[in-house]
Amino acid sequence: MTAGLPRSEVPAAFDAGAFGYDRLVGLNPGYHKHLRLSAARLELPDGGRGLRVLDAGCGTGASTAALLKVAPHAEIVAFDASSAMIERARRKGFPDRVRFLHSSMEDLDPAGLGGSFDAVLAAYLIRNLDDPDAGLRKLRGLLRPGGRLAVHEYSVADSRLARTLWSSVAWGIIIPLGKVTTRDTTLYRHLWRSVLAFDGVSAFRQRMAANGFEHVTECGMSGWQRDVVHTFLGTRPLPADGD
Template sequence: MTDKHSDTTHFGYQTVATKDKAGKVAEVFHSVAAKYDIMNDLMSMGIHRLWKRQTIASSGVRKGHRVLDLAGGTGDLTAKFSELVGDTGQVILGDINDSMLKVGREKLRNLGLVSNIEYVQMNAEALPFPDNSVDVITIAFGLRNVTDKDKALRSMYRILKPGGRLLVLEFSKPTHESLSKLYDFYSFNVLPTMGQLVANDSESYKYLAESIRMHPDQDTLKAMMVEAGFEQVDYQNMTGGIVALHRGFKY
């Protein structure tokens, strides 16, 4: 976590200037954007689709809603939300990285999803929307890359309508030591090798593994959401805690 008054923060296991982190994260995602979907399937053996399906099921999204799919990348959640909100609703695919947005836009247009989707490049720490203007926010595998997570959570809380909800799908801390050891071996040995073979980029996938380890665990993130103003905050561990889905409401 970034100290609010600190000039440095973490980038994976490295310590970098706080002002430089967003640029370094951007370089990673510029590099991996073109192969992002295929690597997601390979890295998770397809299980990421089940994690996202559970997120959608927990979102409460319905016709007419305005949904922000933050750090939405290549648009997996946006595609489903587009169907759920219908012609009277809107889905905003927001990402800080223009390479990811371009891949997402092309993919969704190829699926014929056009009318109710907007694409906006944005920083999670300063969301470009009025107060109380969004029904649901999802951020899947994006919060760990944000420099100031507390500031981002407050920004999300600000733009949610009363009664709205935030869902954070993110890698977390495995609940069993044996699984944790196996996961560490996979993350730091298999993952970078896979990244090199498929995306010709082992360093970006090394960073992704490190960023997961530096992300707050389940209870810490829950406390951060409460601190930002969210109520009825809970989380659901999936795949033994490798991933957790946090949910909080604004009243």
């Protein structure tokens, strides 16, 4: 099983699917609820007042809306490699404290982000990177010491039942609906393949720890996405005494 499209082709696939993307994910029971749950698991105090939060790989803004729901007072910076997805997000009337940037993870310039962040939400991003380890290290570097990362991601490698369910849903629902809504299945066939090729839960927890995160945990979801979609949480360590 290949991992899907080459990284260089992924943004163009999302560009092509952008106009029908919101309608398609809106048909997925639990999609928005589970994004809000991952955002809530960051445990941002006081509605995010005085905090800066990064939405890494924001797409059309569904994850941004999830962050805004749980942290209505936070400053949110959101970026995505797909120009069409970012444009749709910008049209949704987010408040001024939400800023969208068009950038890939690889080309992201920390200097243009306005400083470090108290928390990061990365939804459906790490799986689409050529080098997940470099991506995790970059996100760690954008966090303040003690800041938390929530990775909202598919992971089915550890469960035969989850793999079977995922393929059934992908070919029975997602890919056919993608054909109807966007007249192209490239993005959704990539989604199917990339999920099957991605780390299992144990391997991804180990990957986060190996790239400098501590207190790494995993939390599941409800409904059909149980054992399919997960929240992975990790913290950038505080400096050791004397550092």
